[in-house]
């Protein structure tokens with residue numbers, strides 16, 4: 001029985017959303033990895049789409065706009081009054097990627113120093129992150145995770161506050177920082193909504209892709225969709241038999 005409400009039509013991804021700047025992107029492929037597309041077509045995505053929920057942790061200095069960014073995407077609202085986040089909040093967002101349900105838990109942490117210790121306990125198991133200028137955030141957040149399983153995004157906030165000339169100057173530096181951190185660069189405005197949806201869709205898509213690839217890797221010889229036959233008369237109790245040969249995967 002499916003007790004979940006259907007995924008909103010505006011959270012459906014049929015194609016890979018593109019990066020903002022090719023110079024600082026996690027990858028620049030036009031489409032999802034062919035193994036991922038194939039696995040989705042053949043319903044071989046394992047725990048992705050069933051139980052798995054990916055964690056996205058938004059970190060950065062106080063008042064840089066973390067809460068507003070999440071609220072613009074999740075609730076399409078914007079509050080010009082600043083209310084500091086205390087500890088940590090979270091929102092759940094459900095997507096459908098290549099026909100497979102996929103959930104992201106968006107964790108909104110406090111930028112204020114005195115709440116930082118609370119936030120750091122939530123970093124564990126995170127797969128996507130957003131960072132302000134302070135690089136200490138990156139070090140703290142990565143301490144709790146295997147860096148190879150984390151996707152990093154460096155987001156410039158409040159784009160509406162700069163003139164195009166000011167922005168162009170800032171972007172040059174930001175791209176350099178993103179390259180050094182091996183992060184994908186984005187610039188958004190929660191006030192106008194510019195790039196907010198594009199950014200979260202890109203996060204969802206790349207996280208989904210990485211999860212499915214990891215799942216396929218894990219299944220290895222035991223391909224997702226195989227059946228395990230148990231025969232008590234057999235000295236070799238566990239035999240795996242492939243139900244269906246994949247048709248399009250290498």
Ligand SMILES: Nc1nc2c(ncn2[C@@H]2O[C@H](COP(=O)(O)OP(=O)(O)OP(=O)(O)O)[C@@H](O)[C@H]2O)c(=O)[nH]1
Nearest residue numbers: 063064065066067068080082085111158189190191
């Ligand atoms: N002009 C403009 N103001 C913004 C934007 N995003 C956030 N702000 C303002 O910046 C202030 C801080 O925003 P928050 O989202 O609360 O900041 P935060 O990073 O969550 O702060 P902490 O919870 O203390 O860590 C608020 O007054 C917002 O209205 C934006 O895109 N443009």
Ligand SMILES: [Mg+2]
Nearest residue numbers: 066067084085
């Ligand atoms: Mg906040």
